[in-house]
Amino acid sequence: MSPCPTMCTGAFREGxxxxxxxxxxxxxxxxxxxxxQHPVIVLSCPDSQGYVFVAPMSHCHPQGTPTRSASRYGLPVDPVKGESQVNxxxxxxxxxxxxxxxKPHASMGYKEYLALKADIFKCWQQQQQHRSSA
Structure with missing residues (x-):
């Protein structure tokens, strides 16, 4: 892993x-x-076919979606809509x-980006453990 989020294209970078x-x-x-349109956090650079992984943000995710408060990752709270949740x-x-x-351009800090990726990985591990014990 690079010491900071990788520049993916001229348009965006991880985080x-x-x-x-x-x-x-x-x-x-x-x-x-x-x-x-909803905000998403870029988690990867495009693969050879141009596809990227993203973590969606919303105030109303589908039921059962594991989420964390956006402020946990240093993301601002909308003064009108309130706290957003990250999938x-x-x-x-x-x-x-x-x-x-x-607009305006927004990006996560590197520590917060790593924390989000760690939370996604932990959630994936828990889902795998739950499936194997079912």
Missing amino acids: DIMKAKPKHFIPRPEGSGSVG IGQPKVIHWENLRPN
Whole structure:
């Protein structure tokens, strides 16, 4: 792992907050057709086909989605909408061309980015343990 988030393209780097429509996630979530842009955190650089992993942020994730408060990762609380939640479950896959810049540009600090990736990995481990004991 590099000492700081890697520059992925000229448009973004790991840890950047971008915007994406959930209908562009692969696989496409049910009922996502009319859902507007939501913030996502870039977790990886594009693979050879241009796909990246992202962690969606929302005030209303689907029931059963493992989340953590955005402020845990140094992300600001919206003064109107309040605290947003970061999905720490299975990262979503999206083509980088479907990501839009956040205005103004926003990015996580390196320590907070590492904390998010660690929480996602812990959640994945717990899900694997739960599946193997079921």
